[in-house]
Amino acid sequence: MTDHVLVEADGGSRGNPGPAGYGAVVKDAATGEVLAERKAYVGIATNNVAEYGGLIAGLAAAAELGASTVDVRMDSKLVVEQMSGRWKVKHPSMQPLNAEAKELAARFSRVRYEWIPRAENSHADGLANEAMDAGKQAEAPKKTVKQDRVSPVGWTGATGTPTKLLLVRHGQTAMSVEKRYSGRGDVPLTEHGKQQAAAAAKRLGAMEGLVVDGEVAPIIASPLIRTQQTAQAIADALGGRVETHPGLIETDFGEWEGLTFKEAMDRDPEFQTSWLSDTSIAAPGGESFDGVHRRVRKARDELIAKYGGRTLVLVSHVTPIKALLRMGLDAGPSLLFRLHLDLASLSIVEFYPDGNASVRLVNDISHLS
Numbered sequence: 001m002t003d004h005v006l007v008e009a010d011g012g013s014r015g016n017p018g019p020a021g022y023g024a025v026v027k028d029a030a031t032g033e034v035l036a037e038r039k040a041y042v043g044i045a046t047n048n049v050a051e052y053g054g055l056i057a058g059l060a061a062a063a064e065l066g067a068s069t070v071d072v073r074m075d076s077k078l079v080v081e082q083m084s085g086r087w088k089v090k091h092p093s094m095q096p097l098n099a100e101a102k103e104l105a106a107r108f109s110r111v112r113y114e115w116i117p118r119a120e121n122s123h124a125d126g127l128a129n130e131a132m133d134a135g136k137q138a139e140a141p142k143k144t145v146k147q148d149r150v151s152p153v154g155w156t157g158a159t160g161t162p163t164k165l166l167l168v169r170h171g172q173t174a175m176s177v178e179k180r181y182s183g184r185g186d187v188p189l190t191e192h193g194k195q196q197a198a199a200a201a202k203r204l205g206a207m208e209g210l211v212v213d214g215e216v217a218p219i220i221a222s223p224l225i226r227t228q229q230t231a232q233a234i235a236d237a238l239g240g241r242v243e244t245h246p247g248l249i250e251t252d253f254g255e256w257e258g259l260t261f262k263e264a265m266d267r268d269p270e271f272q273t274s275w276l277s278d279t280s281i282a283a284p285g286g287e288s289f290d291g292v293h294r295r296v297r298k299a300r301d302e303l304i305a306k307y308g309g310r311t312l313v314l315v316s317h318v319t320p321i322k323a324l325l326r327m328g329l330d331a332g333p334s335l336l337f338r339l340h341l342d343l344a345s346l347s348i349v350e351f352y353p354d355g356n357a358s359v360r361l362v363n364d365i366s367h368l369s
Contacts, residue, residue, distance in 0.1 A: 168316075202367065
């Protein structure tokens, strides 16, 4: 673990707005050793959106390294002044990005922001340009996917083609029947769970935009058996294949894995009460909800960088799906405890390249009736 790190971040747009990407590098503050690099293509966006993307990626990487104090160095005067609290965030597309960056920054004991000349930010600038180059190559040529007839763009001011995520929770397992903590435990679907997966697959198979000119939308699942089985049912219905992304895996509940809520409460009453009121606290030997949120945000960014502007089917678990809906709603962590997601439910969220988002559907189980 490195206690004190430097984060150098940058973003760029070839057109402003135009094809955009960001880069971030995390260095040991004492030695200058490079500890992590991050870069991603963000689609059509402005310089400012891309610069915030670099900052968020750099802060997330610093958190993953276990840093407690961070010095951020950027050549964006706007981002530095807004994050320092000296300038107001007036543009609607910047407000959710600023809030997300501040939420990350709050995890550290101290974060200091410093403006530097572009020449001193060449490492992050180079990563941003690499991301833009890679994104340009990936996008040409690209099929146009038919969008829904009704779009929220006129109401939100969002610009660009969104990445639409169809979020499917896995079907029933023996653990879910008994309402036990089921995180990393690798349990298969029950027979009823397989029927639920088949119903969800039939629902998606009838949706527009998932097969375009013979090309099936990417189907990406958590690596656990219950999500793989659910995703395979969907792939069979669409004629596609299942990819795996570890960032979509469920929360690690540690020593509570396999216990009911009551059993965990009887075992650790004070600790579980604290856990339920503070998302930064991890279950014994497990993972905090804040940690899951950071992990899922990174997975989302990676998938958008790879498939930006397309429709994706993500088959996952309760907490990761809630995290993605929380990002779409720009909501606080209390949403985790106030939102219910049924087994084999469908939710939909769209993320726009300018930083806007739109939640289109939550916990739809009409296909199960």
